[in-house]
Amino acid sequence: MNKLKNSQLWQLILANARELLREPAVLFWGIVFPILMSLGLGVAFTKKKDVTVTIAVIGRNHLVHAPSDSISLIQTFLLRNKAELRVGKDGSLSRELTVPDEKLGGTRYIFRDMSWKKAMVMLKRGNLNLVMDESNAKIQYQFDPMNPDAQLTYLKFSKLMKDPDLIIKSSETEIRPLDVTGTRYIDFLVPGLICMGVMMSCMWGVSYDIIEKRSKKLLRRMIATPMKRSNFLVALITVRIAMNFVESGLLFLFAWLVFHITIQGSVPALILFFISGNIAFAGIAVFLSCNTAKTEIGNGLINLVSMPMMVLSGIFFSYHNFPGWSIPVIQKFPLTMMADGVRSIFIEGAGFGEIMLPTLIMLVIGVVFFTAGLKLFKWH
Amino acid sequence: MKLEAIIQVKNVHKSFKSVHAVRGIDLEILPSQFIALLGPNGAGKTTLVEMIEGIQKPDKGEILISGKPWKGNEKEFRRIIGLSLQETRFIDKLRLFETLRLFASFFGLGAERCEEVMNLVGLEEKRQAYVVNLSGGQRQRLALGVALLNKPRILLLDEPTTGLDPQARREVWMILKKLKDASATSLILTTHYMEEAEQLCDYIVIMDHGTILKEGTLRDLLGKSSADIEEKQEYKGPPRNLDELFIELTGRHLNE
Numbered sequence: 001m002n003k004l005k006n007s008q009l010w011q012l013i014l015a016n017a018r019e020l021l022r023e024p025a026v027l028f029w030g031i032v033f034p035i036l037m038s039l040g041l042g043v044a045f046t047k048k049k050d051v052t053v054t055i056a057v058i059g060r061n062h063l064v065h066a067p068s069d070s071i072s073l074i075q076t077f078l079l080r081n082k083a084e085l086r087v088g089k090d091g092s093l094s095r096e097l098t099v100p101d102e103k104l105g106g107t108r109y110i111f112r113d114m115s116w117k118k119a120m121v122m123l124k125r126g127n128l129n130l131v132m133d134e135s136n137a138k139i140q141y142q143f144d145p146m147n148p149d150a151q152l153t154y155l156k157f158s159k160l161m162k163d164p165d166l167i168i169k170s171s172e173t174e175i176r177p178l179d180v181t182g183t184r185y186i187d188f189l190v191p192g193l194i195c196m197g198v199m200m201s202c203m204w205g206v207s208y209d210i211i212e213k214r215s216k217k218l219l220r221r222m223i224a225t226p227m228k229r230s231n232f233l234v235a236l237i238t239v240r241i242a243m244n245f246v247e248s249g250l251l252f253l254f255a256w257l258v259f260h261i262t263i264q265g266s267v268p269a270l271i272l273f274f275i276s277g278n279i280a281f282a283g284i285a286v287f288l289s290c291n292t293a294k295t296e297i298g299n300g301l302i303n304l305v306s307m308p309m310m311v312l313s314g315i316f317f318s319y320h321n322f323p324g325w326s327i328p329v330i331q332k333f334p335l336t337m338m339a340d341g342v343r344s345i346f347i348e349g350a351g352f353g354e355i356m357l358p359t360l361i362m363l364v365i366g367v368v369f370f371t372a373g374l375k376l377f378k379w380h
Numbered sequence: 381m382k383l384e385a386i387i388q389v390k391n392v393h394k395s396f397k398s399v400h401a402v403r404g405i406d407l408e409i410l411p412s413q414f415i416a417l418l419g420p421n422g423a424g425k426t427t428l429v430e431m432i433e434g435i436q437k438p439d440k441g442e443i444l445i446s447g448k449p450w451k452g453n454e455k456e457f458r459r460i461i462g463l464s465l466q467e468t469r470f471i472d473k474l475r476l477f478e479t480l481r482l483f484a485s486f487f488g489l490g491a492e493r494c495e496e497v498m499n500l501v502g503l504e505e506k507r508q509a510y511v512v513n514l515s516g517g518q519r520q521r522l523a524l525g526v527a528l529l530n531k532p533r534i535l536l537l538d539e540p541t542t543g544l545d546p547q548a549r550r551e552v553w554m555i556l557k558k559l560k561d562a563s564a565t566s567l568i569l570t571t572h573y574m575e576e577a578e579q580l581c582d583y584i585v586i587m588d589h590g591t592i593l594k595e596g597t598l599r600d601l602l603g604k605s606s607a608d609i610e611e612k613q614e615y616k617g618p619p620r621n622l623d624e625l626f627i628e629l630t631g632r633h634l635n636e
Contacts, residue, residue: 002490011485015474022473022510216469224433224465225486225530226458380435 008227012235020205020243031247034197035254038190052108052321053153054128056119059135073139074111074132081160083111099160107156123178124347125340126188126318129153131178142176147185183347190255191342192315194248195277199309199335201247202281203288203302205240210289211298220380229379233286241278248274265345269352273345276362277338283366284334287373309335334365384447386411386534386566387432392441394427394590401427403590404441409583411533414560414567416577418622419587420632425570426466428587429538432568433463445534459487462532462565464523466539472512476503476522479511480529487530494529501525501555517548524555535559535567541576549576556580574622586626593629601625 004010057074071079083095093113100106111132114122122128129150131142141158143150154175213219223229255261263270288301312319312326313335319327330336341358344350385408394402402424409415417425430436431443434450434457442449445457470479480494498504501521506514514522520540527535537556541549557580559565571577577584578598585595594601602625626632 006485006488006490008485008488011482015471015478015482018478019471019473217465217467218469218471220435221463221465221468221470221526222483222486224435224458224461224463225483226455227486 009231009235012227012231013239016235016239017242020239031250034193034247034251038186038193038251038255039258052110053130053156054110054112054122055153055157056122056128056131057111057113058116058119058131058133072134073137074134077160078111083109099156109157120183121348123183124187125320125343126314127320130157138174140174140176142178144184145177149185184259186255186259187261187347188318188343189316190251190259190261191346192313192339194251195313195335195339195342196310196315197247197251198244198274198277198338199281199306201244202240202278202285203306205243206236206282206285207289207302208295208298209236210286211292211295214289214293214378214380215295217380223379233374237282237286240282241275244278245274261346263346264349265354266351269350269355270342270345272352273338273341273355273359273362276359276366277334277342279366280334280338280362280369281366283369283373286377287369290373290376291378293378309333312336313339315339334362337362384411385409386446387568388444388447389428389432390442390444392428392431392438392443394424394431394436394439401590402431402438405587405590405592407585407592407595409534409566409568411566412560412564413583414556414581415569415583415585416581417568417570417585417587418572418574418577418626419570420572422589423587424590425587426538427590429536429568429570433461433536434458459530460533461536462527462530462534463536464520464527464538464540466542468523470511470519470522470526472510474511475507476509476511476514477507479522480525483526484529489529497525497529500528500558502551515548517544517551520544520548520552521555524552528559531563532565535565537567537569539570539572541571541573549573553579574626577622584622586622586629588630594625598622 078095078097081097083097086094086096088094095111097109097111098106099109112128116131119128119131123131129143129147130153133140133142141154143154145151210219219232222232252261252263284305288305289298292298292301312322312330313333314320314330315335319330319336322330331340337358341350341355344354348354387407387409389405389407392402392405393400405424405428407415417423417428419425427436431438432445434454437450445453445460448456450457471482474482477494477498480497481491484490484494498507501524503518503521503525506518509518511519511522524537524540527537541552544552553576556567556569560567560580567581569576569581583595583597584601586593586601601622
């Protein structure tokens with residue numbers, strides 16, 4: 001026990017943990033702030049109208065009218081409004097309808113033909129928020145009534161239905177609230193917040209900490225002793241990852257108690273994936289901080305890397321709202337990869353099989369950046 | 381029998397871009413010897429100390445510790461050197477004793493040695509104080525304590541009392557005097573305080589512009605210099621102190 005107490009790695013871990021826990025700002029930014037954010041956004045989230053909205057159309061193929069079939073209400077609507085038929089690269093069908101509105105701005109509706117299962121996956125990923133089904137000569141609208149985006153889509157769309165030229169009467173439509181777990185905005189938001197917390201924690205907790213210690217000449221003072229250099233970095237990263245577990249755990253606990261969020265997929269897979277995400281961001285953080293001793297430059301570098309990911313990686317809203325050409329690029333960002341993976345476990349019920357590839361990619365990202373950072377690392 | 385030098389500096393040069401910080405310095409430090417590198421800012425004292433502590437590599441010349449070069453012996457040297465840098469700041473939110481424990485662990489030392497050092501530098505009462513709450517003098521004593529943890533054979537102190545009030549400066553001197561009486565540690569101290577060099581060191585090296593202007597014991601320096609300058613100007617008697625000597629050698633004050 002005494003040997004452990006006197007070991008430099010243990011003392012470095014203790015020093016880092018004490019430094020972290022004794023800083024009141026850490027408690028606020030690491031724990032209270034994400035909880036407040038989830039509370040604020042989860043309860044009172046409002047977002048500007050969507051310019052493009054995707055609506056899932058379930059059941060038999062309503063997008064193309066086969067002469068042998070009787071015409072459905074959805075088909076009637078699409079044909080009357082001359083919604084343009086599109087065929088995707090994978091052969092999937094969709095119809096597009098652009099409705100101009102001078103006061104509120106135009107809306108482009110994309111009607112996609114898909115199965116119920118696929119519609120639920122897309123709903124959970126935030127790719128769509130309204131599902132249409134037709135049975136017994138009734139159109140059913142299914143959406144999360146707590147999701148303002150879904151409400152807006154429904155209200156805009158139902159306005160179209162009131163067009164006197166249409167033959168669809170209000171008695172022929174029905175609203176069905178979606179109560180499938182994982183389809184609410186808060187289900188989408190919390191995994192994203194957890195991932196963003198990990199990124200920010202690594203960037204500021206590892207990168208900035210190293211730069212600050214270098215600028216204070218503390219790194220130089222430490223390496224003038226027999227301290228193993230790897231122990232310093234291992235201790236710093238270990239404490240940070242442990243802290244990230246605590247922060248994320250508390251955020252999840254809060255979301256579970258208040259919003260009844262659950263983890264639908266494999267918890268061990270989530271833990272593995274969470275660690276790989278931490279390693280990726282810790283590696284990037286070491287790389288960012290490897291050379292500079294100026295905290296101002298460190299600030300800039302951290303913002304340069306974290307801000308675009310915060311905005312683009314689909315933390316607060318789906319990145320599918322961005323132009324199509326940018327999506328493959330966005331999907332390669334570490335934060336996007338982590339948020340997609342954590343969401344797939346939280347709300348789509350994913351397990352080891354689904355997250356194995358992104359886990360490996362993130363581990364490789366972490367190791368590559370860490371190694372490169374270590375090669376360029378300036379201790380004084 | 382002549383003592384073998386613990387540090388040998390042989391014709392060492394060091395430049396940073398166009399600045400020649402150290403220009404051909406030779407120096408030998410014996411075991412137990414306390415040496416002061418005295419000179420104004422920019423004299424090359426810190427660069428020389430950084431080369432001795434292995435952080436900078438000389439462009440030319442070599443530095444030997446116990447007759448061995450830094451290359452290949454770094455681990456061994458780190459164990460026998462203690463140092464206190466100019467303006468080092470420790471982790472603000474660690475307590476004084478925790479800071480000592482952290483640095484002691486780098487040498488494989490435990491709490492017992494930390495207690496000894498804490499007593500040696502007179503900071504027992506501040507054991508539980510956060511580093512951020514220590515005064516300048518207390519921080520400097522902590523830095524000195526950290527440097528002494530491993531009972532170093534070589535102690536390098538880079539301007540250990542700069543910025544301290546006279547009382548705090550005297551407290552640091554007292555610790556170093558006790559160390560001189562009680563151990564065989566060799567000390568290299570950089571300073572631009574004459575009094576510090578006079579009080580603590582038995583050998584003084586006066587530097588300016590990266591070169592050694594004069595070196596020797598206090599008595600040697602104050603005695604010899606008059607002969608050197610006699611030929612150049614009207615003799616006004618020997619310098620009374622190092623400040624006067626420095627003015628005679630360079631035409632300016634040390635603090636300029």
